[in-house]
Amino acid sequence: MSEQLNYLKESASQTAGPYVHIGLAPGAAGFDIYKQELGWDIAGPNAKGERIRVEGRVIDGMGAPIKDVLLEVWQANAEGHHAHPEGGGPVEDGFRGWGRVITDFETGEWGFDTVKPGKTRGRNVGTQAPHLNFWIVARGINIGLNTRMYFDDEVEANAKDPVLNLIEWEHRRATLVAKRSERDGVLVYRFDITLQGEDETVFFDV
């Protein structure tokens, strides 16, 4: 039926493979080629709001950290605006809200600096709790995985969040909530992503 209506079909996804860094983060592959690599500065120098660091690992079904994973993050600024024509309002000069993050090849730890996002508008009414959108690719991942990270110090907003509330299994909501701590004066949120097992992170078909 869709053929009769002349729609096209989306191109099929294929794994990013083990050498994804060559294309998306060549410095990590071991060479310099571009004047600037993309996605290293998420918030820019002028962003208002609380400066935070987000750290974690992606854990496979054997319980081992994935060392060749690449994550992309997409977020609103502190006022809840995305840097996009449909993003709800203006953002600070230099605020991009998009980041590209790779792991340490030895430990599988990743981390990035940004600002804590504000609440964003809901689909029709109300608001969504502050959150980061993640997209995760790696060797062995056939199609990018979408998930969200929320903040454990936003108890009230999280309790009202329409997406968290959509998750029928209440205990699984906790897999999306990063844990806050402070280290050397830096506000750090820990967000481990688990691909399988009892603590499997909630992934979305968006």
Next chain:
Amino acid sequence: MTTPGEFYQRDRSVHPPALTPNYKTSVARSPRYSLISLQNSVSEITGPVFGHNDIDAGDNDLLTNYAKAGESPIGERIILHGRVLDENVKPVPNTLVEVWQANAGGRYRHKKDTYLAPIEPNFGGCGRTLTDENGYYYFRTVKPGAYPWRNMVNNWRPAHVHVSVFGSSFVQRLITQCYFEGDPLIPICPIVQTIPDPDAIEQLTAKLDLKASIPLDTIAYRFDIVLRGRRSTLFENRLEGN
């Protein structure tokens, strides 16, 4: 007056499932629970915007972007070009397309690649460009070589270029691979064959495009990419729940 609405639900029948045991690495890296279906909110409908300040004009020429002046990499010189469209057959303009690939001998410039084929000193193996106002893009490169990989002991990847595309929304984000028509390794590759739909594999297979080649210089392959499309909201769409 219509306004752009949410994206069409992703047609999973053209995509590989997460768990594909013949591609062994997927076994421990595939979620087991069902994905939770989410209607698009503002954080899915939006996505990063790129411009010409982000990249350089020569980034799409892999024959020169890592070569010493006056030199070029060994291999079959090709133009890889096409359009980025959405499911509605609308071009996707000004979108970032990034590619990476092995050299003509099947070796990647990556510190984790230890294949015995040599590194090509004049080839980095990555490029990037923005589509024009009609969704058109092009790269110049060498045709990548096939190479062996550890899965079963005698698996070989068909020649392929990895392709990353953004679209205008975070839900359109896609990484795929471009294969080349006539390659006998395509039907026996465990990664290609994660895709359940033969037509979807065909759609990832670039076609020889003799008319776009430069005679006595560079041969051309055509590779069109389709991203998800979105509804036009004809009526106000009030939904339950939120």
